[in-house]
Structure formats: C-alpha cells, structure tokens
Amino acid sequence: MVRALKVEASIGFYDHEHGRLQPLSVDVELDLGDSPVERLADTLDYDGVARIVRELAAGPHIALIETFAERTAVACLADPRVLGVIVRVEKPGAIPDAAAAACEVAYSR
Template sequence: MPDRIALRGLRARGYHGVFDHERRDGQDFVIDVVLAVDTRAAARDDDLTQTVHYGELADRLVHVVQGEPVNLVETLADRLAAVCLAEPRVAEVEVTVHKPHAPIPHPFDDVTVTILRRRHEQLG
C-alpha cells in the first residue's frame, strides 16, 4: 500500500458552472487531493526531489481552477487529477472538489464531487 500525501482545503476562485451568472461572477472552490506516493526514498535520503513538492503542485492546481471555465465540477475534478498524475511519483489520486456556493435554492453546507484516478488508467 503506497504512502499518502494529502493537500486539503486549497482555495481558488473559478468561473465554472452551467449558469451564466456562475461564468460571469465566479465563486470560490475548495480542493482536496490525496496522492498515493512511495515516500521511502525521500524519507531515507531526506530529499525533496524524491517526493512530491506539494507547494508547487498547489500552484498548478490553483492555475487549473482559475483557468478555462467548464460546465461540470466532474470535468474540473478530472482536470485536477490529470495535473496530479503528471507528477511521475504519483500512482493514484483522489480529488474532491467542493462547491460550497453552488446555486441551490435550499440551505446546504457543501456540494462535492470526488473522483479516483490511477496512473495505469491514464496511460491506457
């Protein structure tokens, strides 16, 4: 079982959604990623280059959220997963996209979409 590196609560403003006002006004999204990574070499050598630099990964994830709008949170989650799997040491990623200000006319706490992607699925 690989080790896990988690980045939770990453916030960025995006313009995703199916409604005109979502594309025009934007809203905040919250991103959680859990990466499956073998961290033994990094731990043994105390070497950042042998693991995932989560600060740099956070920059790339925010860039996706702030980037080209999509209609569905599912599409956004898939794009974020692809960014994570571009890291050569990541074997698997779980991505959760929170849309806490989704246009729902009832009281609610959060809307989330969670996906799981594996490296071998990306290559096939």
C-alpha cells in the first residue's frame, strides 16, 4: 500500500482551478492475491505505483478527483499481478471547514 502520497496536480472543475497546481493526497491499496511473498520479484514495486500517481499529476489538467482516481486504478491494473486496487484521492482545502474533498474507487478483475 502507498499511503498519503503528496502530489500537486492541475485539477478541478471550476474556472479558477485551471492553470494552477493544487495539492492531492493519494492512497493506493493493491490486491496481489494469496501467493507467498518471499522475494522482491514476488511483489509489486511500490516506487512504480508512486510513479504512476506522479506521472498522472504531472500530466494535462483533470477536471475531477474521481477521474484521477479511476486513471490511477486502471494504470495499476495494467500489471497482470494486480487482482484488485483501491484508490483514495483527497483534495485538501477544497471545501471550507472540511479537511478535504475525497473520493475512493475500487476495481477488480
């Protein structure tokens, strides 16, 4: 699991959100099945998961955090070892008096 990965992305639906970076906090939980894990080759490289999130954040503007979460999940599922994925995206400061706006998506094969 990658927890609370901090990135900045061009994200948001409203006009005032275009053309500027905003902070996101991203959690990615992977289901790799019940196979024994004894070597690094038996599991997934968490740096690779973080790279997926960072590359998406560095890409073109995305209107919704739901889209960001979905694209992250689909990219993780491109690895055949991943049987399921849960992605949670938080956008701190998006709602007055709330810690964050957030969404969570779950996909499985």
